[in-house]
Amino acid sequence: MARPWPTRLAFRSSDRALHATFDDGVTVRVPYELLRVESPSAEVQGHAPDQKKLVTGKEQVEVTQAEPVGRYAVRLTFSDGHNSGIFSFDLIRELGENAGELMAEYRAKVAQAKMGRG
Known part of the structure; x- marks a missing residue:
């Protein structure tokens, strides 16, 4: 079975999100903030699962x-200069399909990190 292929990638500043439409009819919305904090780059992900960095302050990133x-x-390439992440179409689909859950997990980690600094 062929993997879904994007037929359209629309970058919308109005809601700071990538809207991707796939050839199986599925459309996903991925907030720019989620793309930035989940960048597949070594700068964010590290070189092993336990090396992933918590990137904060990207609510306004474009x-x-x-x-x-x-x-x-x-x-x-993001407005903060980050440009080393290569986003596979599979990753874009996965982020879009799970955006709500991933953003909730991310915000919980940010809140926990802030409480730990007090």
């Missing part, structure tokens, strides 16, 4: 550029 990478991904 995507300023998107470049195709082969036929499987897109490299995003």
Whole structure:
């Protein structure tokens, strides 16, 4: 079975989100903040699961550029200068399908980290 393929990637500053439509009819919305804090780059993910960094302060981040990478991904440049994450189309779909849950988990981690600094 073929994997769903994006037929449209729309970057909308109005709601700070990537809207991706796939050839199986599914459309997902991925907030720019989620794209930034879940960037697949080593800067964010580290080189092992226990090295993932908690990136904060990205509520207002914008995507300023998107470049195709082969036929499987897109490299995003963010308004804070981050540009080393290559987002596979599978990852974009996964982030979009789980955006609500992922954002809730992220916000809980940020709140916990802030309480731990007091």
